[in-house]
Amino acid sequence: MNTHVITTLYKSEGGSVTVKTATLTAELSTNIEVEIPASATDFQINVAIPITSALKAFAFGCSKKTGETGTVTNLTIETNSSSAPADTLTINPTNGVAWSVGDTMTNPLGTAVTALYVTNAGTAAMNFVGRVLSDPTP
Numbered sequence: 001m002n003t004h005v006i007t008t009l010y011k012s013e014g015g016s017v018t019v020k021t022a023t024l025t026a027e028l029s030t031n032i033e034v035e036i037p038a039s040a041t042d043f044q045i046n047v048a049i050p051i052t053s054a055l056k057a058f059a060f061g062c063s064k065k066t067g068e069t070g071t072v073t074n075l076t077i078e079t080n081s082s083s084a085p086a087d088t089l090t091i092n093p094t095n096g097v098a099w100s101v102g103d104t105m106t107n108p109l110g111t112a113v114t115a116l117y118v119t120n121a122g123t124a125a126m127n128f129v130g131r132v133l134s135d136p137t138p
Contacts, residue, residue: 002029032130042082049113061096070123
């Protein structure tokens with residue numbers, strides 16, 4: 001079994017508060033770590049993400065590739081098609097996306113995913129990281 005943990009922490013001069021902690025276990029852990037070239041349009045990443053009771057959690061994040069001197073902008077992630085995506089998400093190094101079963105937020109992926117198409121409008125290469133937890137035999 002694989003265990004994934006999502007924690008949301010809020011900090012201020014008054015201290016910190018853990019707003020959410022979700023600890024989930026399932027059989028299948030998918031880890032994506034891909035460099036998205038600068039100025040890339042619709043960079044394809046083949047990955048299967050179920051949108052059924054099998055999906056337990058996912059997270060997408062990014063960071064500027066070490067040593068890059070160009071500018072960083074948002075990464076735009078389209079699912080299943082670059083011309084007619086099922087879903088479109090936007091992330092950047094300070095604001096990724098995470099979802100888990102029991103979350104009060106609606107799952108931002110509305111349909112099963114067969115591929116991600118990532119666009120990097122910046123002039124710096126980016127590291128894209130994805131984590132998916134699912135149970136193929138729920």
